[in-house]
Amino acid sequence: MSQQGEKNRGERRGPLRRYGLWIAGAAVLVTLVAMILRPKVQAVDFATVERGPLLVSLDEEGETRVRDRYVVSAPLAGRVLRIELEPGDPVMAKESVLATFQPSAPVLLDARSRAETEAQVRAAEATLGQAKAERERALAEQRFAEAELTRRQRLADDQIISKESLESAELQLDTRRQAAKASDFRVRTVQNDLAMLKVRLQDMDGEGDGADSRQPIAIRSPVDGVVLRRLRESESQVQAGEPLLEVADPSRLEIVSDFLSTDAVRIRPGQGVLIEQWGGDGVLRGTVRRVEPSGFTKISALGVEEQRVNVIIDLEDPRSAWDALGDGFRVEVRVIIWQGDDVLQVPTSALFRHGEGWAVFAEQAGKAALVEVQVGQRNALAAQIIDGLEAGSRVIVHPADSIEDGVAVSERDLG
DSSP states (O other), X not given: OHHHHHHXXXXXXXXXXXXXXXXXXHHHHHHHHXXXXXXXXXXXXXXXXXXXXXXXXXEEEEEEEESOXXXXXXXXXXXXXXXXXOTTOEEOTTTSEEEEEEEOOOOOOOHHHHHHHHHHHXXXXXXXXXHXXXXXXXHHHHHHHHHHHHHHHHXXXXXXXOHHXXXXXXXXXXXXXXXXXXXXXXXXXXXXXXXXXXXXHHHHTTOSOHHXXXXXXXXXXXXXXXXXXXXXXXXXXXXXXXXXXXXXXXXXXXXXXXXXXHHHTTOOTTOEEEEEOSSSSSOEEEEEEEEOSOOEEEEOTTSOEEEXXXXXXXXXXXXXXXXXXXXTOEEXXXXXXXXXXXXXXXXXXXXXXXXXXXXXXXXXXXXXXXXXXXXXXXXXXXXXXXXXXXXXXXXXXXXXXXXXXXXXXXXXXXX
């Protein structure tokens, strides 16, 4: 009986073992399938939605230049003596001798040449009259700007007008003063040209003592400033009107930058400018003075024709801050077209197109959530969020194609 019972119990345990193995195998298979089908956690980079300053600008390369450049030329045909002045040497108006000129022997004019020279004298006299009229107009506009600034200062003291209105009047007065100064320089230059023409007419007519007509002529500087370029150095024979030197006032420096015409329409006089990469420490500040009304065609580095417009910028910082800058120096300018101090913003790398608008992937409970947002102003790094997100939220930057709504995400380990 005992052997028969053992045999019966063994036969009953056999099927149970097989059933147990099947169940265990099925459990392992289900576990493997679940692991395969389970969504993988995507490693991503996060950025926090925050408030802060935001600046939108149009960036372009620029070049410095002096505002008033004077080319000193030979008044007559003759021999110019060696010019000792070097570029950068200071000169004083009506005192510093730029060049010494030895006129050629007098040559009598024929009727036609005399008529041409007399016509040049009359034209120079008319130009002088026009220059004097422009100077009077500039002085009148300066007086008006001074009165307008005084009036606005009283209104600002009574808090009737804004600070921006007062600053606009100050800028207008400074512009009028500079215009009056430039018009005065223009009168001096025309006076010098007229005097040279009269000397030429008298000398070539053979009037006066022949010895006196051969006396050396000292050409003096028309303005206070420095020598920009020396166009002729050694003693040599020159023709009338041949350029000898360029002089200018280096403190009257401006910046010219050519922008695409599609960008230039967004620029207005009075807008602030940041001047960077100029070779010195820090960032210089400037103001747009003028957007030229006429554009021109320029070939880009890629060989593409572009319509460009010159924008003229004045430096606002004192000269001590940019004293190392000179004529023809390269700079980079950023014209500020919009700025805010407390702006809700996200990195532009978190934005992507969704339908007709914009969207981001925000983190919600460890998963990516598609959130549509309304975007305002933006630059290359950040964008203003008008609606859709709150400060402190985390968004995914540079979302990959594998990121979808509801996908589990975790911050990438950069260690």
